[in-house]
Amino acid sequence: MSKLKSKEQPKRTATELALRQAKLSANSLLRAEDLKGTTPAAATKALARLAKQGVLTRVGKGLYFAPKDTLIGKSRPSEMAVALKTLEGKTRPTGASAANLLGLSTQLPARPQLVAFTSNQPKNTGAARISLRRRSMSHPLPMLEGALLEFIRERGESAETSPEESYRRLRHLLKEQLQMSRLRELREAALEEPPRVRAMLGAMFAYAELPEGLWEPLKASLNPLTKFDFGLFSELPNAEEWQAK
Numbered sequence: 001m002s003k004l005k006s007k008e009q010p011k012r013t014a015t016e017l018a019l020r021q022a023k024l025s026a027n028s029l030l031r032a033e034d035l036k037g038t039t040p041a042a043a044t045k046a047l048a049r050l051a052k053q054g055v056l057t058r059v060g061k062g063l064y065f066a067p068k069d070t071l072i073g074k075s076r077p078s079e080m081a082v083a084l085k086t087l088e089g090k091t092r093p094t095g096a097s098a099a100n101l102l103g104l105s106t107q108l109p110a111r112p113q114l115v116a117f118t119s120n121q122p123k124n125t126g127a128a129r130i131s132l133r134r135r136s137m138s139h140p141l142p143m144l145e146g147a148l149l150e151f152i153r154e155r156g157e158s159a160e161t162s163p164e165e166s167y168r169r170l171r172h173l174l175k176e177q178l179q180m181s182r183l184r185e186l187r188e189a190a191l192e193e194p195p196r197v198r199a200m201l202g203a204m205f206a207y208a209e210l211p212e213g214l215w216e217p218l219k220a221s222l223n224p225l226t227k228f229d230f231g232l233f234s235e236l237p238n239a240e241e242w243q244a245k
Contacts, residue, residue: 014042018050022066027075029085030056030064060086061123079126080112086125090137091116092146095129099158101147102173104166107158115150139189145182148173149189152200155231163235167207174208183214191221196228203233203242 012020017035025034032043047064050056056064057074059082067074084091092098095113099105112128117137122130141149148170151158159166174183183205190201202218222243230236230244 012037014038014046015049018043018046019055022050022055025066027068028066029059029077029081030066031062031085078112079128080114083112083114083125083128083130084143087114087116087118087122089140090118090122092141092150093143094131094147094150094154096158098147098151098154099156099160101144102151103169104151104156105158105160107160138192139185141185141189142182144173145178145186145189149186149193149197149201152204152233153193153197155196155200155229156233157231159232163232166232167204167236170204171208174204174210180214183210187214187218190218195222195226196230198222199228199242199244200230200233203230203236203238203244206238206242207236 014035017038018030021030021035030047032040032047035043035046038046044062047056048058051058051064055066057067057076059065059077063082063086065077067076069075080093080097084093091114093101093113094115096105096107096109097113100108109129110127112126113131114125114128115131115133116122117133117135119132119134121132156163156166161169178186187201187205190198198218198221202215202222205215205218219242224243227243227245230239233239234244236242236244
């Protein structure tokens, strides 16, 4: 019996790739670079074509939303989602937005609060409140870790929970939810932050009983004669060991 030769699958067009991605990414935002297997120019045209057909919704220059049917019509993206996608790799949630994401506040700002690592005020970010930090982000972080680093940077001032409850929830996040590779990325990003941020994150790492090898670089980066205002974190059991005032 002769063996049947398998036929090569025909190459998908850019529009077919875009339609497939739209179905896989229902309720998500898409840009040309999200389409793999085609050129940027073809991907851009394909997304625009699907928007004209009503499959996608254009929400900004080069940015599209794949809506999902609901009881009250097609879904829409949140302003936070649009801002984060527009600034992908250049932003972190901050203020009340960060505290809410971490489960430390029930307050959800009407205008998402973000910090953007860029020199110019970004466009296509809706009503989001954008604070500029005029330097590059050498270590982009996922949204959760970014929110944690910004929450610590602001000394936990946006928390609605008590210090003890805040410590408990952050300890659980660090010890149970984040993998070691993500914790290392968080540490590397923190090493580019001001000394007080390194001190507070190091104290939280040690409080969460994470390996010494993880937090030791943070400890070694501090001037042992300097004291820091820890804000919410001043009541950590090990705060003084990490040079809290």
